Amino acid sequence: MAAALPTKAAQDTPPAETAGTTLTFVTITINNLPQRGIYAVLETPTGFLLENRSFDTLGLLEPAGTPTPFQRYSMLPLSSVPGLTYQYDSGQLHISITCTADCFPGQTLGSDWRYRPPDPTPLGFFMNYDLVAEVSSGSDYASGLLELAVFSGKGVGTTTFAGQDLTGSAKLVRLESSWTMDFPDKRRQLQLGDSITNAGGWGSPVRFAGARYGTDFTLQPGFITFPTPVIAGSAALPSTAEVFVNGIKRSSLAVDPGPFSIEHLPVITGAGDLKVVVKDLLGRETVLVQPFYATRNLLKKGLSAYSVSAGVLRENFGRQSNQYEEPFFTGTYRKGLGEKFTAGLQVEASTKRAGFGPYVDWQLPFGGLLSTAAAVSLKGGDVGTLFETDLSWSSETFGFYLSNQYASSKFTRLGAVDDLRPARLRSSANLGIDLQRRGSLAFNYTRVDERDRDDFELVGATYSVQLGKIGGLGINVSRRFGTFAETTAYFSFTTRLGQRTSGNAMVEKNGKDWAGTLRVNRNASWEGGFGFRAEARQDDTQSARAGATYNTPKGIVSLDVSHWKGTEAARLGMKGGIVMLGGSRHLSRPVDTSFALVKVDDFEGIGVLQDNRRITETNKKGEALVTGLRPYEENRIGINPLDLPLSAEVGDTLLKVVPRRRSGLILDFPASRMRAALVRVLDENGTPLPPGTTLHAADGGEDAPVGFRGQSYITGLSRARSFFAHIEGETCRIEVDALAATEGPVRQPDLICRKDTP
Structure with missing residues (x-):
């Protein structure tokens, strides 16, 4: 009992x-x-x-x-x-x-991202070009941009040039030259050469030559840097927790019995509602609801970020190749001191000026973010100050942003123009409202009180709405005050004319002048093909233009013709890239991200897939270049096995790779032409081995079963192979010679399986 x-x-x-x-x-x-x-x-x-x-x-x-x-x-x-x-x-x-x-016991659930190191990077090179030639009434003009790059596991080196007026007094200007080393395991980056400083909380980004080292969270794209909501509950039986963010299901998690908390939730930024529905084995449901506010401006508690730059400031970028002045140093540091509070400090100094000051980001109790910054500068014997306050709040249907910055007349910072005093006050306000099916409404206001230039003040409003399948309507009205007071308005209607084709009609009013524009545009397919565009404008210029683009995996070509105030012009553009990797050269689109060279033996016409989408196929050498890979993320690159001949032997048809930034990988898919033989295996007495006997590979290759009459199908004969078999308690061995590639299996003479000698 x-x-x-x-x-x-x-x-x-x-x-x-x-x-x-x-x-x-x-x-x-x-x-x-x-x-x-x-x-x-x-x-x-x-x-x-x-x-x-x-x-x-x-x-x-x-x-x-x-x-x-x-x-x-x-x-x-x-x-x-x-x-x-x-x-x-x-x-x-x-x-x-x-x-x-x-x-x-309690458990912590959530989709926490796991870091995966990048794959080994071979030595390689690439070049990007962007060339433009224009012919017009009375003048010709040509220009271009060129980028040269080398990459390896030690980093990426790049240098860029701009060619101006190539048909006249040609001038070649060097833009940037740098060597960049990423340390993704530490989320750090080192850049030597030309670079741009981190603006920090109150500074300005400036170009320089020297060294920059600091935190780069993009080296681990899945790493969450900002605080996310945590929701807790309990279950007495094994259950399933379905997570909803603003009414949309985001994930489903298995929950063991006991208390649980769910972290690293896939939330959107701004205000929202988090709901978790816990359903146990008996079908009973428990619903947990929690409001949240998330912002990327904060750092998780205990997480820090910094950036240090030192060198010489760049002058006349784009006009002079090597003009550097004013040695400097700057550093920024931020740390999440709590789930709702992040503080930072910025210091900068040069031979002409210096400055320092803190900045903080604070999530308010009702949501929203309050950001403040203060700085003190010193130049000669002059001391300047700056104070800035920003307030923002956003949700799915409403958001606003308020900003106010005051600077004293003596305040200065790196990159400031020596003879121009800073604006006394900069104020701006933005308000956005989502009216759901009735469209969206936005208001903006900007005011700049200058000391050495004319003041600026602008107020505007924008309304947009989707009119079902007909198209979208947009209206904007703005008013500028002051010396150049003017009212501007435009009315725009956009509609789809096909899968990749759209049309637009716009009416504008600038002061007392009216203008009308009609546009038609068809985007070229990414896989390759033609696109076109045409525009006619009714105003005092009486202008019109038309053009076409041919987009291929090997480059992009465009041709445009135009008419403007009685002048006709034609422009031809070409841009693309050349990649040298793995002993071969390939033409490509401009290389902006990572890429991979796919090799499938010498098979031509084999489809190459990126994230299950066919994007290109192999050439006569069995090679294909795949561009547009996501750096430091897992990319799925595969081949279509149905494109291979029946005589081909193929291994894995899908590889998951993680490339470095702006670097290439060599992906060698294990495919080869058939090297197989159909043989009859006999024992030393001339009797076929019994059916079901296994020829065990002694060389690490695939085993081969024996069928009726001692017949066996042996693959992998690109090299000689060795096998052994167990028969009636004894072991015998055979040797199979290598074969040349064939379109089908080759029938070989009988083989004798000879017993091991004691």
């Missing part, structure tokens, strides 16, 4: 080997769910004790306290587990445990 026992901790721990204690082996159920195995329990006058290792096996909290030794076991009282009751059936030798969620 079953005897119910009270739920309370044992008052006394029974000593080992005392009267009234019995060691028993039982089966166990928890909340009516059978548990695998047989468990040792100790029956005492005050209750049952369970072996301490069994608590973990059953998924229960292990009670605190010193285990009681009994024979070879260490026992702990069941009744010490909070929220646990049980019944013992002596006839069935079974304990039925009933548990609340407090019985089980």
Whole structure:
């Protein structure tokens, strides 16, 4: 019969080997769910004790306290587990445990991103070009951009040039030259040569030559840098938790019994509602609802970021190749001091000026973000100050941004023009409202109070709405005040004219002048093909233009003709890239991200897939260049096995690769032309080996089964192969010679499987 026992901790721990204690082996159920195995329990006058290792096996909290030794076991009282009751059936030798969620250890759930190191990077080179030639009434003009790059596992080196007026007094200007080394495991980057400083909280980004080292979170794209909401609950039975963000299902998680918390949730930034529906095995549902506010401007508690730059400031970028002045140093540091508070400090100094100041980001109790910055500068004997405050709040349907910056007349920072004092006050406000099906509405206001130039003040409003399948309507009205006071308005209507074709009609008013424009545009397919565009404008210029683009995996060509104020012109453009990798050269589109050279032996016309989408095919050498890979992320590159001939031998048809930034990989798919033989295998007496015998590969290759009449199909004969077989307790061996590539299996002479000599 079953005897119910009270739920309370044992008052006394029974000593080992005392009267009234019995060691028993039982089966166990928890909340009516059978548990695998047989468990040792100790029956005492005050209750049952369970072996301490069994608590973990059953998924229960292990009670605190010193285990009681009994024979070879260490026992702990069941009744010490909070929220646990049980019944013992002596006839069935079974304990039925009933548990609340407090019985089980807590668990943390969530889709935390795991870092994967990049694949080894070979030595390679690439070049990007962008050339433009224009012919017009009375003048010709040509220009171009050129980028040269070398990459390896040690980094990427690039240098860029701009060619101006190539048909006249040609001038070649060097733009940037740098060597960049990424350390993705540490989320750090080192750049030597030309670079741009980190603006920090109150500075300005400036070009320089020197060194820059600091944090780069983009080296681990899945790493979450900002605080995300955490929602907690409990389950008494195995359950499933479905996560909804603003009513949209984002993920589904398996939940073991016990308390749980869900972290690293896939939330959007701004204000929203998080709902988790927990459904157990019996179909019972528990709904957890929690509002949240998330912003990328904050850092997670304890997470820090910094950037340090030193060198010489660049002057006249784009006009002079090597003009550098004013040695400098700048550094920024930020750290998440709490889930809602991030603080930073910025310091900069040069031979002409210096400055320092803190900046903070604070998530307000009602949501929204308050950002403040203060800085002090020193130039000669002049001291300047700057104060800035920003306030923002956003949700799916509403958002605003307010900014106000004050600078004293003596304030300066790196990159500032020496003879121009900073604006006294810069203020701006933006407000956006999503009216759902009725469109969206936005208002903006900007005011700049200058000291050495005319003040600027602008107010505007924009309304846009989608008119079903007909198209979209946009209206903008703005008013500029001050010396150049003017009212501007435009009305725009855009509609789809096909899968990749759109049309647009726009009416504009600038002051007292009106203008009208009609446009038609068809985008060229990414896989390759033609696109076109045409525009006619009715105003005092009476202008019109038309053009076409041919987009291929090997480059992009465009041709445009135009008419403007009685002048006709034609422009031809070409841009693309040349990649040298793995001993071969390939033409491509401009190389902006990572890429890979796919090799499939010497098979031509084999489809290459990127994320299950066919993007190109192999050439006569069996090679294809795949561009547009995501750096430091997993990319799925595959080949279509149906494009291979039936005589081909192929291994993996899908590779998951992680390239470095602006670098290439060589992906060699294991495919080859058939080198196989159909042979008859005999023993030393000339008798075929019995069916079902296995020829075991002695060389690490594939085994070969033996069929009727001793027939066996042996593959992988690009090299000589060795096999052994076990027959009637003895071992025999055969050797198979290598074969040339064929369109099908070759029938070979009979082979003798010779016994091992003792």
